[in-house]
Amino acid sequence: MPASAAFPVGDDLPDFDAVVAALGRIGPHLATTPVVRSPAFDAACGRRVYLKCENLQHGGAFKFRGALNALLQRPAAERVSAVATHSSGNHGTALALAARALGLRCQVVMPEDASRTKLQAVRDAGAEVRLCAPGLAAREAALARWLEESPAHLVHPFDDARVIAGQGTAALELLCEVPALEVVAVPVGGGGLLAGTALAVRGAQPGCQVIGAEPALADDAFRSFQKGRREALSGSPATLADGLRGSIGARNFTLMLRLVDAMVTVSEPQIVAAMRLTLQHFRMLIEPSSAVAVAAALQGSLGAPGQHVGIVVSGGNLDLLQCPFLAGPSSAAEARA
Amino acid sequence: MPASAAFPVGDDLPDFDAVVAALGRIGPHLATTPVVRSPAFDAACGRRVYLKCENLQHGGAFKFRGALNALLQRPAAERVSAVATHSSGNHGTALALAARALGLRCQVVMPEDASRTKLQAVRDAGAEVRLCAPGLAAREAALARWLEESPAHLVHPFDDARVIAGQGTAALELLCEVPALEVVAVPVGGGGLLAGTALAVRGAQPGCQVIGAEPALADDAFRSFQKGRREALSGSPATLADGLRGSIGARNFTLMLRLVDAMVTVSEPQIVAAMRLTLQHFRMLIEPSSAVAVAAALQGSLGAPGQHVGIVVSGGNLDLLQCPFLAGPSSAAEARA
Numbered sequence: 115m116p117a118s119a120a121f122p123v124g125d126d127l128p129d130f131d132a133v134v135a136a137l138g139r140i141g142p143h144l145a146t147t148p149v150v151r152s153p154a155f156d157a158a159c160g161r162r163v164y165l166k167c168e169n170l171q172h173g174g175a176f177k178f179r180g181a182l183n184a185l186l187q188r189p190a191a192e193r194v195s196a197v198a199t200h201s202s203g204n205h206g207t208a209l210a211l212a213a214r215a216l217g218l219r220c221q222v223v224m225p226e227d228a229s230r231t232k233l234q235a236v237r238d239a240g241a242e243v244r245l246c247a248p249g250l251a252a253r254e255a256a257l258a259r260w261l262e263e264s265p266a267h268l269v270h271p272f273d274d275a276r277v278i279a280g281q282g283t284a285a286l287e288l289l290c291e292v293p294a295l296e297v298v299a300v301p302v303g304g305g306g307l308l309a310g311t312a313l314a315v316r317g318a319q320p321g322c323q324v325i326g327a328e329p330a331l332a333d334d335a336f337r338s339f340q341k342g343r344r345e346a347l348s349g350s351p352a353t354l355a356d357g358l359r360g361s362i363g364a365r366n367f368t369l370m371l372r373l374v375d376a377m378v379t380v381s382e383p384q385i386v387a388a389m390r391l392t393l394q395h396f397r398m399l400i401e402p403s404s405a406v407a408v409a410a411a412l413q414g415s416l417g418a419p420g421q422h423v424g425i426v427v428s429g430g431n432l433d434l435l436q437c438p439f440l441a442g443p444s445s446a447a448e449a450r451a
Numbered sequence: 452m453p454a455s456a457a458f459p460v461g462d463d464l465p466d467f468d469a470v471v472a473a474l475g476r477i478g479p480h481l482a483t484t485p486v487v488r489s490p491a492f493d494a495a496c497g498r499r500v501y502l503k504c505e506n507l508q509h510g511g512a513f514k515f516r517g518a519l520n521a522l523l524q525r526p527a528a529e530r531v532s533a534v535a536t537h538s539s540g541n542h543g544t545a546l547a548l549a550a551r552a553l554g555l556r557c558q559v560v561m562p563e564d565a566s567r568t569k570l571q572a573v574r575d576a577g578a579e580v581r582l583c584a585p586g587l588a589a590r591e592a593a594l595a596r597w598l599e600e601s602p603a604h605l606v607h608p609f610d611d612a613r614v615i616a617g618q619g620t621a622a623l624e625l626l627c628e629v630p631a632l633e634v635v636a637v638p639v640g641g642g643g644l645l646a647g648t649a650l651a652v653r654g655a656q657p658g659c660q661v662i663g664a665e666p667a668l669a670d671d672a673f674r675s676f677q678k679g680r681r682e683a684l685s686g687s688p689a690t691l692a693d694g695l696r697g698s699i700g701a702r703n704f705t706l707m708l709r710l711v712d713a714m715v716t717v718s719e720p721q722i723v724a725a726m727r728l729t730l731q732h733f734r735m736l737i738e739p740s741s742a743v744a745v746a747a748a749l750q751g752s753l754g755a756p757g758q759h760v761g762i763v764v765s766g767g768n769l770d771l772l773q774c775p776f777l778a779g780p781s782s783a784a785e786a787r788a
Contacts (some may be wrong), residue, residue, distance in 0.1 A: 148485050148507050153575060162547035169734055170485055170504075238490060393777075397506055397736040397767035439777060440730075 130317025282310025355401025467654025540569025608643025619647025642703025
């Protein structure tokens with residue numbers, strides 16, 4: 115794929131040291147997210163499963179890590195006063211929160227099919243939002259037009275070395291807490307979390323496997339991994355996992371080929387079942403994108419029986435109205451409130 | 452009320468130093484539970500609210516703190532090989548987990564109206580369970596009979612100085628993380644969490660208010676506080692908050708009169724609304740007992756507008772089947788699984 119005008123693809127790839135440096139840089143500003151376990155959930159998976167709860171991170175997703183790491187390294191010479199990105203929601207909220215903390219304005223392009231809850235969250239975090247048609251091409255075009263009117267420092271949601279290094283800090287924290295992990299798995303959309311996680315795991319615990327999980331309906335990274343060449347999704351796939359509807363980024367594809375052990379896919383019913391079981395056993399409502407990696411554990415795709423498996427629960431932002439198993443006469447009214 | 456044979460009421464009351472010592476003793480074995488915030492929830496309450504997530508503690512409730520603190524101080528001369536208690540569920544699970552870690556057997560008397568999920572959790576944690584009629588008198592009688600057959604070291608669910616000190620460690624951690632708190636609120640059943648919290652707050656942040664919240668349907672501690680004399684509930688009240696159906700313990704009543712600033716009550720619909728809003732804004736499903744203190748924040752009973760208010764979310768164990776706003780064709784089947 116050609117590089118877009120807005121986001122030229124460079125050959126700068128982050129390394130393990132960049133992840134360690136990122137944690138030192140952003141650590142004081144992070145929420146301390148717990149690692150949780152459930153014996154009943156372990157039994158359902160046949161593995162010892164450790165969930166790193168980035169759904170409890172600032173902004174309700176791991177994305178705050180990469181966004182803040184990028185903004186703390188913004189080029190001094192540019193005298194940045196505004197930042198911009200496109201996002202399905204979580205990166206937009208994260209960038210807006212990080213920008214607000216640093217006294218910067220924030221512009222976010224979002225697709226029209228974005229989760230209503232995420233759209234509200236991006237606005238509540240202080241960003242100016244413009245909507246566009248779904249799909250990466252439309253998003254980048256809308257952002258390019260906006261930048262012509264109103265220049266800003268770009269922070270790509272996943273294809274940026276600073277963002278990738280920041281996202282890797284979640285797995286680094288997880289490994290520091292649970293050094294015995296034999297597998298670490300994460301969901302894959304643009305691949306920033308996967309690439310950062312792979313850097314962290316290879317550096318901190320080289321014998322530990324790294325596995326990426328995708329919805330079968332948006333399996334571009336899975337296919338790219340099998341074929342050894344980057345394939346893109348066309349349009350916006352109909353998966354419930356709204357955070358994973360994009361194609362894997364150039365840097366993340368390169369790091370995936372070098373560092374990742376396996377890619378797996380799960381079905382939409384498996385995603386819903388994983389959301390339900392996470393609610394049942396951990397009492398946490400996680401977003402469908404996060405449930406993709408949990409579903410991979412439940413279907414037995416992560417490591418061998420009895421192994422220690424870590425999963426980064428990427429986020430918890432979803433529309434309660436669209437959750438398939440929430441109901442009751444007043445829930446709709448409350449969700450609208 | 453007279454002391455029962457099983458649990459003689461002594462005059463040993465824990466103090467702030469006992470809470471500090473408890474944290475040192477149990478700290479290495481605790482889950483690190485986060486403190487979470489939500490701007491939207493703050494707006495709904497008109498206060499800056501900090502939730503200390505003991506629903507993510509081992510066993511899904513703060514009770515592990517008190518149970519472990521008690522067992523780590525079991526009398527060496529007794530050569531304890533078994534421990535026993537009565538419990539609506541969370542203390543039973545906590546004691547069983549602590550006992551298992553120390554290689555001890557565990558016997559738990561539970562009321563027949565206990566949450567099915569909690570009953571299963573107590574058994575899964577390795578305890579032997581006997582059921583009895585609801586109400587404190589029936590529980591204590593059943594436990595006394597069992598102890599005649601099979602002697603064991605008693606750890607009362609709330610009226611035990613070691614348990615009270617252990618429960619106070621949650622608020623101590625909360626204050627260490629958020630020293631600016633002006634109010635700390637907790638739900639009140641037997642009062643162990645309230646008494647421990649009051650000790651922690653008075654010692655660590657004397658100017659901070661301590662408030663206990665009860666269901667209006669089980670308001671014995673509220674009435675006892677107003678009248679200055681201990682009043683008991685008769686039977687088992689019909690509140691959804693299954694963890695708060697007991698009456699306040701003797702030691703906890705004494706500490707409440709000395710150290711607590713206010714008691715408030717909430718209605719059953721307010722409890723359900725608080726559960727929904729916690730799910731909506733924090734993506735956590737909390738048990739009705741925990742929602743009692745959250746409901747007090749929502750009704751404006753905790754401190755003044757704009758103040759920093761901390762709440763210990765006491766637990767997350769509930770039957771999904773009995774949750775008023777969960778539905779869907781397969782949720783019942785999954786909850787039964």
